[in-house]
Amino acid sequence: MSDDTAPQQRMILYGRRRGRPLRKQRSGLLETLLPRLEVALPETGRLDPASLFDRPVRDVWFEVGFGGGEHLAAQAAANPDIGFIGCEPFINGVASLLQHVEVLGLTNVRVVPDDARPILDALPDACIGRAFVLFPDPWPKARHAFRRFIGPDNLPRLARVLKDGAELRLATDDRQLSRWMLEHTWRHPDFAWTAQGADDWRVRPADWPETRYERKAIEAGRRPVFLRFRRRPRG
Numbered sequence: 228m229s230d231d232t233a234p235q236q237r238m239i240l241y242g243r244r245r246g247r248p249l250r251k252q253r254s255g256l257l258e259t260l261l262p263r264l265e266v267a268l269p270e271t272g273r274l275d276p277a278s279l280f281d282r283p284v285r286d287v288w289f290e291v292g293f294g295g296g297e298h299l300a301a302q303a304a305a306n307p308d309i310g311f312i313g314c315e316p317f318i319n320g321v322a323s324l325l326q327h328v329e330v331l332g333l334t335n336v337r338v339v340p341d342d343a344r345p346i347l348d349a350l351p352d353a354c355i356g357r358a359f360v361l362f363p364d365p366w367p368k369a370r371h372a373f374r375r376f377i378g379p380d381n382l383p384r385l386a387r388v389l390k391d392g393a394e395l396r397l398a399t400d401d402r403q404l405s406r407w408m409l410e411h412t413w414r415h416p417d418f419a420w421t422a423q424g425a426d427d428w429r430v431r432p433a434d435w436p437e438t439r440y441e442r443k444a445i446e447a448g449r450r451p452v453f454l455r456f457r458r459r460p461r462g
């Protein structure tokens with residue numbers, strides 16, 4: 228077993244779950260809106276993602292680590308016929324997403340206020356049409372590399388739940404992480420990089436809303452990369 232994989236298999240969640248105390252309105256949303264949108268892990272068997280939504284959905288898209296939820300909310304507003312599942316263990320981020328959901332009146336968002344991995348493992352094979360992992364924590368120290376979300380443990384998790392031809396979108400402003408994510412995803416037999424032209428991965432596509440981390444990166448003078456992969460058809 229390589230050093231890359233061992234500790235993550237115990238599914239320890241790294242990173243913080245709480246930040247500053249929440250304003251009253253946001254903590255209120257955690258009590259009133261979250262229980263209506265929260266996805267519970269099934270005790271046994273698989274979770275049918277389409278059944279989570281009140282109305283039939285054309286497809287289900289999945290975001291890992293939505294942060295403040297700007298991207299997820301904008302995607303959900305732009306694609307009302309798609310059901311969205313977003314996972315974020317940082318509760319201040321969850322409260323921020325809930326505010327977007329309320330302000331925009333979104334009915335096609337469901338929330339996992341926790342680690343994405345157990346819910347990914349509870350989904351059936353080939354049920355997700357698009358997945359987003361945007362500006363994941365870079366964990367710059369070599370000894371922490373196994374904590375990076377995109378890597379040997381989670382790429383098979385994502386490949387299993389993605390439909391044939393589904394898109395996996397990754398972004399980062401960290402050079403080391405961009406090389407790491409590209410190398411691991413490129414090498415993975417289930418994914419193909421869809422870059423067209425030399426600079427394709429430098430430009431955020433029009434249907435890819437900005438995230439808070441992207442904005443912070445650009446303000447700080449860092450240039451993000453936007454990587455798009457296709458889930459190869461199953462044999």
Ligand SMILES: C[S@@+](CC[C@H](N)C(=O)[O-])C[C@H]1O[C@@H](n2cnc3c(N)ncnc32)[C@H](O)[C@@H]1O
Nearest residue numbers: 292293294317342343361362363364438439440
């Ligand atoms: C650097 S932030 C980026 C947030 C957002 N995507 C953005 O671009 O603004 C990374 C986020 O991933 C979340 N995260 C880390 N590990 C996770 C996991 N296993 N499942 C779900 N979210 C995770 C963290 O809590 C954090 O909010």
